[in-house]
Amino acid sequence: MRACLCLAILIATAAAGSADQLPLPATDALARFVQNKDRGLKSSDPNSAHSALMDATDSSAFSAYLVDLALAEQPDRVDLSEIRGDLQLGSLSGRTASTSVVARPSISEIFSAAIESGAVARKTDDTSVTFSANALMVKQLLSGAVPRGCGSLDNECEHGSGKWLRGLSGSTTFSMAGSTVVPDGTDGIALLGNRKLTALSIRYEMFVRERNNKALETALADFQADQAVQAAAAAFGPAQIAFETHFDSISGDAWRTTTVSLLEAEAARAGDASALRPRLEAVLLQRYRERLAQLAASPEFVTFRAAAFQSQRAYIVLQNKKLAEKLYRKAATIDYVHERPTSQPELHQVRVVFSTPLGAHPKSGEPLRAPTGAFTMNAGVSMFRPDLTPTDGWKVRDAQLSAALDWMPIRTGDFRPTYTVAYYFQYMVANGVITFDKTAITPGGAAIPLPKEAIELLDTKGALHIAQFRASIPAAKGVSFPLAVSWSNRTELITGKSFWQGHAGVSYDLGALKGLLSRK
Amino acid sequence: MACVLSRRDDGVFEGGIGRTVTLELRSPGAAGLVQIFYAGEEDGVAPFEFVIRKGKNKLLLVAVGAVDRQRMLVLETFGAGECPLKLFTWTRTHFFTTLDIEGV
Secondary structure, three states: OHHHHHHHHHHHHHHHHHOOOOOHHHHHHHHHHHHOOOOOOOOOOOOOHHHHHHHHOOHHHHHHHHHHHHHHHOOOOOOHHHHOOOEOOOOOOOOOEOOOOOOOOEOOOOEEEEEEEOEOOOOOOOEEEEEEEEHHHHHHHHOOOOOOOOOOOOHHHOOOOHHHHOOEEEEEEEEOOHHHOOOOOOOOOOEEOOEEEEEEEEEEEOOOHHHOHHHHHHHHHHHOOOHHHHHHHHHHHHHHHHHHHHHHHOOHHHHHHHHHHHHHHHHHHOOOHHHHHHHHHHHHHHHHHHHHHHHHOOHHHHHHHHHHHHHHHHHHHHHHHHHHHHHOOOEEEEEEEEEOOOOOOOEEEEEEEEEEEEOOOOOOOOOOOOOOEEEEEEEEEEEEOOOOOOOOOOEEEEEEEEEEEEEOOOOEOOEOOEEEEEEEEEEEOOOOEEEOOOOOOOHHHOOOOOOOOEEEOOOOOEEEEEEEEEEEEEEEOOEEEEEEEEEEOOOOOOOOOOEEEEEEEEEEEHHHHHHHHOOO | OOOOOEEOOOOOEEEOOOOEEEEEEEOOOOOOEEEEEEOOOEEEOOOEEEEOOOEEEEEEEEEOOOOOOEEEEEEEEEOOEEEEEEEEEEOOOOOEEEEEEEEO
16 A cells, blocks of 8 residues: 555645646647747737737636636546446456456556455465556656546547557556465566565556547537536626636736737747747746736635636536546456466466446436446456477467446445446366476475476366356445455366355555545 | 627727627537627627627637537628637637627
8 A cells, every 4th residue: 555655645746746837728829829920910810929929818818727726626527436337446367366257347547456355266365456557647647747547527538649548557466475475586577575466467448438529529419408507607607707807907907918028028039939839838827827926815816716616616517427427338448467376377368348337328417426237248368388398389278258247226325335246257278287496395395306397287177167246335435345255166276176265355446536636 | 891899909809889799609620609608797609699888898608618629719700701809729628718898
């Protein structure tokens, strides 16, 4: 959990550092100014350089700056966990400690962590810890932006690299069992304290709704006839006009005239067009900051601003919810999982995960919620390289097919558990292999030499059937306790003996870290 | 017949008091326009018609956010003609723009 804490601090620091920047309407207006050749002319043509400067300094551009500042403090986006029941927060490998036999298609929009005990395809009381991170969040952190992930209302995931990074995620799973500690590190690819890294995975969610412009357009078209949206806009309009009129009345004309003069002077000084834009942006941002500092001293301004932002928030939240409930439906993901099971050759698994919600679409005006049911299917194949002989190459070790049916009863208060019935089928195409390193000794201290570094187990080919009942019980925002019991007809490496296995865990969806960005 | 509104060097749009103006919005992609407000009292949807009042008043265009970011154009229309007034970038979080209109 130390990693979670570090990440939280990193996110909060990045958020604090990057919230104060020019809003898009202002940067776009300055870009128009820079691209224009007629900078010296005063023209009323909206495409002219002069109009661009007017647009960058008008009350709505400054208001957009205030909106960005306020939204950085109160992001007001819909957490994925509120509307999706298909988040995969635990291990993606059933061979390490895991509480689920079926992988879900989506991960946290920011970062998640899970501790789980009881593997699916083995009988073990091992405990594992899994960390998953969304690539968009990492990109946002590295570029100094607020690491909000995507959520349900961000242009960040609709253009540029964010459009594609949104669906990409990775996870690592560490075994916390003492029995897997390897002193010389020869059987692990990394050591974390006494915990061995047992699985690495990369996954890509193919049905990412934010980049489906058709779906977005359809959702937006529905808004025109939505009375709730109309009502929110009706409340916002007069409040915003009153706010802008108020701050314009506090030496707004003088501020604008001085700012335009400063921008024109900067443009005259800068020779190179490529250097001009950042210089203009720096001047304008400084002027915005000075204006805010001046205005913030007025209690009246604070009151007007709060009223305008309250109605704007209501409008944004409504848009968020309505888009979210329309967009998050079917999901499909492709996984690559690299596994390092203890004393077995490395496994490379490719898997397809598909999920669809069950039940009626939410009706307009209903509270936002995840669907009451979901059906999820996994299909995968695992490869390995047994190295029993020097000429041994890659082989298919097993293939898997699994399905889960989730039921999420209607929420009462904050309590909305998920009950799952799942079935997992695995066919062992090849016999299992156990590997020994050179320091391996036989039990009891008797130094019986082992025949070779890898030995093949006989008769492990065949079918593995697992049935599971699982309950995921939410404890707080972003925190849930999965509990499961599963029955298996055999393990991967030992046939002929069925067994029951209990699983327990705790998962943290740190999408709730966005709460840290709120400074109320 | 010509356009009523013209933009001054200080960025303010001006027009004769009592003159009727019709505003329209043009965007390259889908964007659900919700409402236009003038002087904090009148409101409607595009094409929006209003009568210019005395003094400086604000006209606010509020819309449901666009797909990705879009450059929008506010126009004054009359008969078969039109006058482009203001360009702005429209996203789902920056879903409004303001025109200062002074009746003279």
